[in-house]
Amino acid sequence: MSFDSIFxxxxxxxxxxxxxxxxxxxxxxxxxxxxxxxxxxxxxVKFGIGIATKFLAIAFTVxxxxxxxxxIKSYLSLDLKALFQSLFNFIIP
Amino acid sequence: xxxxxxxxxKPYENIxxxxxxxxxxxxxxxxxxxxxxxxxxxxxxxxxxxxxxLPEVQDLLTFASxxxxxxxxxxxxxxxxxxxxxxxxxxDHRIVDIQQIGLFNRDVSETRLDKVQDVTTKxxxxxxxxxxxxxxxxxxxxTEREFEFQQVPDPVFVKDTILYYSDQFRSTHxxxxxxxxxxxx
Numbered sequence: 001m002s003f004d005s006i007f008x009x010x011x012x013x014x015x016x017x018x019x020x021x022x023x024x025x026x027x028x029x030x031x032x033x034x035x036x037x038x039x040x041x042x043x044x045v046k047f048g049i050g051i052a053t054k055f056l057a058i059a060f061t062v063x064x065x066x067x068x069x070x071x072i073k074s075y076l077s078l079d080l081k082a083l084f085q086s087l088f089n090f091i092i093p
Numbered sequence: 094x095x096x097x098x099x100x101x102x103k104p105y106e107n108i109x110x111x112x113x114x115x116x117x118x119x120x121x122x123x124x125x126x127x128x129x130x131x132x133x134x135x136x137x138x139x140x141x142x143x144x145x146x147l148p149e150v151q152d153l154l155t156f157a158s159x160x161x162x163x164x165x166x167x168x169x170x171x172x173x174x175x176x177x178x179x180x181x182x183x184x185d186h187r188i189v190d191i192q193q194i195g196l197f198n199r200d201v202s203e204t205r206l207d208k209v210q211d212v213t214t215k216x217x218x219x220x221x222x223x224x225x226x227x228x229x230x231x232x233x234x235x236t237e238r239e240f241e242f243q244q245v246p247d248p249v250f251v252k253d254t255i256l257y258y259s260d261q262f263r264s265t266h267x268x269x270x271x272x273x274x275x276x277x278x
Binding site (some may be wrong): 077 | 099149150152153155159160163166167168170171173177178180182191193196198203215233
């Protein structure tokens with residue numbers, strides 16, 4: 001095994017990790033948020049007394065939908081390879 | 094018959110008071126979140142001046158700020174849920190104390206009005222004195238726990254109301270005996 005092939009193997013591995021890790025974090029954020037969101041909505045609907053708690057549940061749902069849409073949109077427009085390349089060029093001109 | 098306002102409401106009882114903490118407590122929670130909502134905007138403005146103005150960097154900052162505001166929103170609504178689910182209910186038969194501690198700890202306790210022995214109000218501090226809110230402590234008979242309504246508006250009125258309905262209950266329920274006919278299906 002030559003040095004070049006080892007170097008290519010490592011650089012490909014790092015490149016794949018750069019693609020996978022942000023995706024895993026992104027999915028974890030969405031799943032975690034949806035679990036927390038479900039618990040809060042469940043409590044507000046089941047145990048809430050008065051109109052204020054119903055209003056709170058609706059407001060939380062609307063804001064969550066907007067923020068999750070923004071999160072997906074901003075994730076899709078994220079180009080991490082280009083970002084790291086730009087930062088690398090910025091640090092070492 | 095009353096509309097069922099809370100889950101365990103009996104068909105023969107009337108709700109006298111539904112109490113939550115004073116709205117000023119809610120304002121202080123919201124104020125703290127407004128401050129923590131503004132800080133990242135300032136930090137992001139500062140950081141984006143330091144970093145190169147490349148579209149990739151701007152995209153990363155947008156993504157980071159959306160993640161931050163997602164967590165911020167969750168935190169805000171978590172606190173609001175905690176605020177709105179802490180409720181104290183006084184009916185013409187009993188006192189119900191509902192405490193929501195986080196999302197997985199719900200403490201519901203109640204006592205009948207004839208068990209009420211003495212009621213104390215505590216208004217301490219500048220804001221509670223100025224805005225007239227404080228704690229109402231209800232001592233019950235025997236080894237039963239004491240009830241504490243925390244930071245409720247107009248505690249003196251609450252105390253007077255509890256004592257009035259406690260006397261009413263005692264006068265209509267001699268020896269605490271209460272018999273109700275339940276609807277036959």
